[in-house]
Amino acid sequence: MNGEKAGRTSPVPAEETPALFTGPRWFIPSAVLHELDPGAAGNGRRPRRTARDWIVDFSCFLFAVIVGLTALDALRQNPNVPPGLAVLDQVVGALACAAVWLRRRWPLGLAVAMVPVTFVSDTAGGAGIIALFTLAVHRPFRYAAWVGGVNTALVPLYYWLRPDLDIPYVVSVPFAMLLTVAIIGWGMFVRAKRQLMVSLRDRARRAETEARLRAEQAQRLAREAIAREMHDVLAHRLTLLSVHAGALEFRPDAPPAETARAAGVIRESAHEALQDLREIIGVLRAAEPDDTGRPQPTLGALDTLVAESREAGMKVSLDLRVADPAAVPSSVGRTAYRIAQEGLTNARKHAPGTEVTVSVAGAPGDGITVCVRNPAPEGEVPPVPGSGQGLIGLTERATLAGGSLEHGPTPQGGFAVRAWLPWGP
Known part of the structure; x- marks a missing residue:
């Protein structure tokens, strides 16, 4: 030719x-x-x-x-x-x-x-x-x-x-x-x-x-990782916005104190979402240095995540059985944090008002087990828009980390997300 x-x-x-x-x-x-x-x-x-x-x-x-x-x-x-x-x-x-x-x-x-x-x-x-x-x-x-x-x-x-x-x-x-x-x-x-x-x-x-093909594949994988990170980070913040904005919409006669608290949560969640979005966009821009100074969350930040969810009106029970969360490798700890975050986000959207249990246990050589459970909600739950890709992304994230993730309804009618992540000796 x-x-x-x-x-x-x-x-x-x-x-x-x-x-x-x-x-x-x-x-x-x-x-x-x-x-x-x-x-x-x-x-x-x-x-x-x-x-x-x-x-x-x-x-x-x-x-x-x-x-x-x-x-x-x-x-x-x-x-x-x-x-x-x-x-x-x-x-x-x-x-x-x-x-x-x-x-x-x-x-x-x-x-x-x-x-x-x-x-x-x-x-x-x-x-x-x-x-x-x-x-x-x-x-x-x-x-x-x-x-x-x-x-x-x-x-x-x-x-x-x-x-x-x-x-x-x-x-x-x-x-x-x-x-x-x-x-x-x-x-x-x-x-x-x-x-x-x-x-x-x-x-x-x-x-x-x-x-050149390897470089393009590496860029594609990096962009997919950033997309997963964007979903995990922003879904939690935006769900808070959606829930509290919906509460203000359906309860216009709420007490002023409750309205002010919901407005404060909306304002704080919007601010945090903008900060997280700015960090991710900064990673996408090769010429822009990462000078935000905000470290990526690890297992040690799980208490803060639970406290934040409680302030938003959720009932959360945390069972942390890790002797030294700071000793957990950063990649494993970050994955465990994202799994717990996505589990709380899904429970807030699909089972509002229920008590969510977050269990984290593990030791060097045995790995880390993360479990997020919630019972079935009472009454009809208003539909909350979502992409439906959160659990798929979590499964892929856990697999890439060398672990596994299972999710599905429980025999009592609730829902559970259970993951195991390796933690070498």
């Missing part, structure tokens, strides 16, 4: 597409550059020659000409070659040298064509060497093996028809065969080096892509 079609089928913004090759290109072979950056050529055309390609092609052409001139000098000194045949040999050799410029476009075709050409023309020997070398570089080994095998098979017949005046037949034939094998071996070495270069670059590109 060419670059234009790929761009139509998978439109990816330029800033999201990693650069395939960002280094200097003039010294990179066009074939390798095309492997590193398939869209460089565009529209399915051959990649343009780089400056290095021009230098190499000219050097190959010059090599073919020099070998041809050397063979021409030896041809003129050979009395067994008629003048007409020598002229024809020169014409064929000149055409073969000119065909060297086509070696990148048709490496296999040029190498196959050079087999009979080099057999009938001495001056085309340099072009034949270049064609065989190019075939070994640009095509798999089987093509170079077939063409090289045919060349090797024709070597004894060639020197039998055209014996060298200076070198014996038994020396010329092995030397020519060894030269053919050396040319193919050199070409395969260059090909392997190029493939290694492309492989390493492709591996680096995949590593960059995987690193």
